[in-house]
Amino acid sequence: MNEIKWVEPRPLRQSANAIPFPLDALPSVLRNMAQSISVTTSTDVGMAGTAMLSAVGYCFTGLYRLAGKADHTEPPVLYSIIIAQPSERKSPVMHFIKAPFDTFESKYNKDHREEMYKAQQDVKALEARVKSMEKEDEPDTAAIAKLRVQADNIRNTTPIRIAVDDITPESLVIELSENDSLLMISDEAGMLSNFNGKYNGGIPNLDLLLKAWNGEKYICNRVIRGRTEIPRPYLSVALAGQPYIWDNMMNDTAFRSSGLIARFVPCFAKSDVGNRRYDTAPISKEVREQYHDFIHQLLKGKKDHNGEEMILHLSRHASEEYIEYCNNYIEKEIKESMCCCQDWGGKFHGLILRIACILHCADCCSRGIEPSEESVNHDTLLRAFNIAHYYRYQAIYGFSVNAPDGNIVKAEKIIQIFKTKNIKHGLKSDLYHACRCNLFPTAKDFYSALDTLAEYGYIAYENVTAANNKKAQMVHVNPHI
Structure with missing residues (x-):
């Protein structure tokens, strides 16, 4: 064979980094923490920024909604998912963001133990009176009903939950019925499989995630637990996982057809593996404390809030800009740039309001102002536009690169194995045995993925004569990978 003139192979996936995460759009206390997390972990700042938006949004769920017009409001809820390769330090990023939520939950439950115990005793006392009255010859049904209602109305009988990690659909129902809103934050996005029938005989259970x-x-009506009604459940989601998670979601009929994937804002993290240093600047004590204090302030405000949701409104200038943007840009782009993700694009106008709601509430609280006392101004809307556009590019990438036959995923797996085993060349049949795994149940699956690698310049074929004078193909691996 003539000497192969190798060049850099074409990327198997298009770049998701058309525009960087707009860090300047975040309020200063969040911006400083996201930047510091990015520096100390040598990770894409979009990872911290994305998870932080979902987490901070939780602090305002059940308190505020932002109106685009009289009959259209959006809550400060974001479902976000960070997609990054192994060793991209997803766990430290999520840990830094989650930490103040965990410390607030622990302290709150410790400080309110006496109140919880008293509430539990009050419930038991009412239940005992009911049982006693029921034993009377002529029970006073009206009085019994009144006592049952009193018992049902007693709150704070159990420790609060703020952040949940690996949770089943059934447990999520219980936790939301007791807490009204939750933050699902985890560096193991694979737990989404819990909702796709993992513990339910393969039958998806997505209703609560969607609502x-x-x-x-x-x-929810169940034989054992009976009827459970949650009037206004809110769930903020910040997950991180490897690329196969996204591919599995995209190829899952239930996730796609239900509209669940269209509810997620994806962040495909830019990798710096191979160029990272350990001696990066750690998060300063000042930045960390400011972030923790701010989150604790927001969570305290959430727990102290006992009223109804308040509707926030755009300023006149912001409203005019938003309406023009929806009419003259979004609708056109759904058919053009977002044609590969029209289900996601159909929610783009709402995403802008959700982000604007989070930014406005965070801005006001950082200045000690009640968010409902000010309208959402034009500057806040423009910052929301910038962040939403980042996710638009991410979504276009995520929805467009997914291959129905999964060959891209399989090709990436082959490259990973080649690197791990330092494979430079080999017969196709030998390489199949070297790379065999659940992605390649047959040789045909493996050879199809190899053809994809050849198409993109990662390998080259050479026709050779093997043992017994049989024709075979030698695979040469591009030294640039």
Whole structure:
């Protein structure tokens, strides 16, 4: 064979980094923390920024919604998913963001133990009175009913939950019925499989995930637990996982057809593996404390809030800009740039309001102002535009690169194995045995993925004569990978 003139192979996936995460759009306390996390972990700042938006949004769920017009409001809820390769330090990023939520939850439960115990005793006392009255010859049904209602109305009988990690659909129902809103934050996005029938005989259970994205009433009837009604459940989601998670979601009929994937804002993290240093600047004490204090301030405000949701409004200038943008840009782009993700694009106008709601509430609280006392101004809307556009590019990438036959994923797996085993060349049949795994149940699957690698310049074929004078193909691996 003539000497192969190798060049850099074409990327198997298009770049998701058309525009960087607009860090300047975040309020200063969040911006400083996201930047510091990015520096100390040597990770894409979009990872911290994305998870932080979802987490901070949780602090305002059930308190505020932002109106685009009289009959259209959006809550400060984001379902976000960070997609990054192994060793991209997803766990440290999520840990830094989650930490103040965990410390607030622990301290709150410790400080309110006496209140919880008293509430539990009050419930038991009312239940005892009911049982006693029921034993009377002529029970006073009206009085019994009144006592049952009193018992049902007693709150704070159990420790609060703020952040949940690996959770089943059944447990999520219980936790949301007791807490009204939750933050699902985890560096193991694979837990989404819990909702796709992992513990339910393969039958998807997505109803609460779909409804909690917008605070829609959820009613569940079960033989054991009976009827559970959650009037206004809210769930904020910040997950991180490897590329196969996204590919599995895209190829899952239930996730795609239900509209669940269209509810997620994806962040495909830019990798710096191979160029990272350990001696990066750690998060300063000042930045960390400011972030923790701010989150604790927001969570305290959430726990102290006992009223109804308040509707926030755009300023006149912001409203005019938003309406013009929806009419003259979004609708056109759904058919053009977002043609590969029209289901996602159909929610783009709502995403802008959700981000604007989070930014406005965070801005006001950082200045000690009640968010409902000010309208959402034009500057805040423009910052929301910038962040939403980042996710638009991410979504276009995520939806367009997914191959129905999964060959891209399989090709990436082959490259990973080649690197791990330092494979430079080999017969196709030998390489199949070297790379065999659950992605390649047959040689045909493996050879199809190899053809994809050849198409993109990662390998080259050479026709050779093998043992017994049989014709075979030698695979040469591009030294640039």
